[in-house]
Amino acid sequence: MFLYRVIVGPISKALVPKRYRPGVRQACYWLRSLLYLGNRVTCPCCGGRFRKFLPYGVTPRPNALCPRCGSKARHRLVWLYLKGKTRLLSDQLKVLHFAPEYVFRKQLASCPNLFYVTTDLGSLMAMVGSDITHVPFANASFDVVLCNHVLEHVLDDQRAMQELYRVLKPGGWAILQVPIDLHRTETFEDASIVSPEHRERWFNQKDHVRIYGRDYPDRLRAAGFRVQVEFYAKELPCDLRERYALRRNRPIYLCTKAK
Numbered sequence: 194m195f196l197y198r199v200i201v202g203p204i205s206k207a208l209v210p211k212r213y214r215p216g217v218r219q220a221c222y223w224l225r226s227l228l229y230l231g232n233r234v235t236c237p238c239c240g241g242r243f244r245k246f247l248p249y250g251v252t253p254r255p256n257a258l259c260p261r262c263g264s265k266a267r268h269r270l271v272w273l274y275l276k277g278k279t280r281l282l283s284d285q286l287k288v289l290h291f292a293p294e295y296v297f298r299k300q301l302a303s304c305p306n307l308f309y310v311t312t313d314l315g316s317l318m319a320m321v322g323s324d325i326t327h328v329p330f331a332n333a334s335f336d337v338v339l340c341n342h343v344l345e346h347v348l349d350d351q352r353a354m355q356e357l358y359r360v361l362k363p364g365g366w367a368i369l370q371v372p373i374d375l376h377r378t379e380t381f382e383d384a385s386i387v388s389p390e391h392r393e394r395w396f397n398q399k400d401h402v403r404i405y406g407r408d409y410p411d412r413l414r415a416a417g418f419r420v421q422v423e424f425y426a427k428e429l430p431c432d433l434r435e436r437y438a439l440r441r442n443r444p445i446y447l448c449t450k451a452k
């Protein structure tokens with residue numbers, strides 16, 4: 194966002210205490226969203242209606258990013274799934290949310306039925322600081338774990354998956370999304386690729402340490418999870434998929450722990 198990146202961001206960095214900066218950024222997003230008001234697309238995460246979403250990505254995809262809350266297609270898909278296919282918004286549940294995305298955190302924190310805990314290695318948005326390979330909670334503490342777009346940053350992802358499994362109660366479930374290349378049979382990783390430049394070249398982002406392939410569910414199963422791969426966008430009528438600007442072939446990984 195030009196206004197934030199070039200003008201407000203640097204001023205905010207110089208004058209505003211760190212913990213208030215996300216609020217400044219959100220205020221900018223709200224202002225930006227006014228320019229896009231309309232009724233062609235709807236963001237299920239913030240409820241906003243717009244004439245279109247913003248382009249987003251290294252090679253910008255049109256109609257991708259919510260101008261108000263910053264949701265991308267993957268956020269909108271997961272939120273619709275959580276609302277439509279789980280009982281997250283109705284049952285009394287203890288939820289642990291890693292690296293809490295802004296678009297979900299605000300909504301979940303205000304759900305009266307949830308005991309909601311956020312955690313992250315360094316984010317100011319989290320309640321508890323933690324390393325995902327050494328999670329500071331007892332075994333079987335949570336009914337639900339949410340951990341999206343985290344594991345691709347973690348060197349020992351198997352250990353992280355074991356930790357997620359450990360803190361989940363028997364009968365509990367987790368949504369563990371990662372960026373995935375469905376053209377790859379096997380996950381690609383190479384511990385000798387360490388510099389940010391090389392990681393960007395090989396793993397598409399400076400702080401990624403692998404590219405997951407179609408064997409991702411097997412890696413989760415190795416940690417103990419039962420895994421269902423769901424293509425929820427395909428279940429929705431075409432007009433709704435377009436209204437929410439979803440990508441049709443994106444999988445959702447629903448991981449459960451046996452009772």
Ligand SMILES: [Zn+2]
Nearest residue numbers: 236239259262
């Ligand atoms: Zn939104």
